[in-house]
Amino acid sequence: MKKTILLKGFALALLSLSTLSFAIEYKETPVHTEFELSVEEEKRIIAAFPMPTGKMLADNCSACHGTLGAEFNEAMPPLAGMKAENFVKLMKDYRSNAFPSIVMHDVAYVFTDEEIQAMADYFAAQDAVQWTQPDFQGVN
């Protein structure tokens, strides 16, 4: 019994040692806000009204992802024409933080599964064509 415990302890110590020597540690301090909804309150609000349409939800994304999700020339991925199942998987991974992100965890955090599916279907139906019109800026 003692031998096993000793060995386990030793193994654990080794494991944590190896994590320490290889993991890159950055100091991170979460920032809290006073604008939070309890899970119950959020559920109540969502249940009280029909779900916003996929378009209503998805058009909120255009400032980063482009009108109709069709911005192909920026860092953020284009959503126009994205396969619905890919969109759903990514959004759920972002929501749960299973997949790391710069801001998408915070964005995906509020959506229900139905809302994610609705947005996925909307974007999948958009043309995968770069949205650009060159004459809206005065210079160049």
Added chain:
Amino acid sequence: MSQMTRRDLIKIFGASAVASTGLFGASKAAYANNAAHIVVVGGGIGGASFAKYMRLMNADVKITIIEPKAEYIFCPGSNEIFSGHETLENLTVNYKTLKNRFKIDVVQDVATEINYEKHEIATLKSGKIAYDKLVVSPGPEFVYDFVDGYNAELAEGDFPHAWKTGPQTMKLKQQMESMRQGGTILISSPRMPYRCPPAPYERASFMAAALEKNNPTAKILIMDSKDNYVFREHFEHYWKDKHGFGTADSRIEWVPANKGGTIAKLDAANKTVTTENGDIIKADVINIITEERAGRFASANGLTDKTGWVPFEPKTFSSLISPDVYVMGDMVGANMPKTGYIASNQGKVIATAIDDLLAGREPGTPFITNNCVAMAGEDFGMTITATFRYTGEGKGYSVQERRSAVTDNPHTNRIRAEVAKNWQRTFRKDMFS
């Protein structure tokens, strides 16, 4: 592809059959005499977003924007003009694409009086324009009387607030650059609500970057009429790292209201400000960021209430005076921050509601987000994500907000700043192209 895209539909049925998607501009019906006419007061972020998205949803309506200026200069990104990382030209957009691609009429004029009964909007030189629906998005008005001795004339002269990107921004930049070595810039940050809550601190941050290079002994003094501000943890973290914040030698100092930061008086001749406590502070450059309220257009047309802001029906943003008049942007009294992001998404809610109503449908549930990326430097960005769900009670919307953690991971911080630049560009495109 298992789903028919619009291009497939066009190949099969021809362009006119799918014109209701609006992507290719106005249909023939839009030019008919009996076409529904939607008039927009204001061609800024709010008005332009509304107009473009209205067109994307409906090719059969006539859309007219009344806007005094031939071009629009974006505020997001403008604080980087101080550090030399952004230019006025890059932030300037015109109405060509809205006109040519989306067939939106743009009347370069000033809207004056709404005749609610007759459904007409009067203008300075273009006569009266009849509307079926009117969308009002004129932006806020800057208020000067909270500081004794400050006024619009001084702001246009030697005391620019530069809270609307343009000549005042360049004047303030020039003042900063020609300041004596070791001089002081005083930034007065006002009480809420004002447009773009983190911007006074972004400004201080980008000015500090410029001073670090060209005037390293100069100081920035932020006199705040508030005790706290959004992203305070982030800014202080960055300023500690770059500018010695918190030490005696700090390039940036922040005085909150509870430590006497509120200013009450400006002595323009002597270039001093007096705080509420009676302290007199002399500075080389004085940047008083003003308070705001809904503009004269709103109050003159009876849209404002005693708060000085415009109340609205939360599901569709229609005004309380007339169901055919919609109100949006910085001038409304919503429980939402006053940001371009919010204005643009409000515009989309209104476009959807009008499209529904014109088709005889009950408007659906609105949904609004404010997902912004602010910057403290080219190497440091921070994010805020706020979600507003329709509740039908109180202010009409619930608020959930998340902010990025403060990290000393240089990769994250720099990539966040890059994401900020990306969204600024895409944002400009989202409403003007």
Added chain:
Amino acid sequence: MKKTLLISALTLGTFSIGFTSSALAENGHHAPKAEAWTMTHWNQTASRIPTGDAIKGADLHKAAMCMTCHGDKGQAPSRNVPSLAGNTIEYTYKTLMDYQTGLRHEGDGKSSVMTAATHDLTKQDMADLSAYYAQYAMISQPVVAEVDPAIDKLVRKGDASRMIVPCASCHGAHGEGNAVTPALAGQTAHYFVRTMKSYKHKYRTNDINEGMAQFTYDLTDAEIQALADYYAVLSAK
């Protein structure tokens, strides 16, 4: 530009990129211009690549936020970003260097985020990341259509009339890459097309002696798309 749009409009599931002058002008970043590579200079640099530690590379791939765009083990989660898995250490290292110095800067938001992402990487970091990605292989896409024999010919025999050497001669018989030439097998089709066009329009100029760009000038857009589709379904093994 218009021709590009028309061709891609006729092909389902494709897209066109709007590399208009405004796309370049909008990018406010002015990356430092580095000197173009010569073969000698590159060989010297390659011989001095530090020995990479793939375990450190794995950590850095998360900590430096590479994973957020390039995916788990360097397999791209979205269609417009390259997969990094399976590239040679030389190629990944050179690419990271070229973004850091600004030699590679296509002028769009994707290259400016790469300049930001590489800004704080040391040479050892770059070697560690390269070692990490070299361990894996890109996962090829499922085959949906027959390969056009003309494209197969282009890949294996090239086109003497246009002085285009076989792609396989540098990129490998199975698109597995070699030395400073990248792996193509399983690469995201959208990224492939975008890159070829970047070379063709001279937005990307970090290749040695125009070693890649020279072959793109006479390729048609349809051929570029077909090559992208060809390589997307290829397996490097």
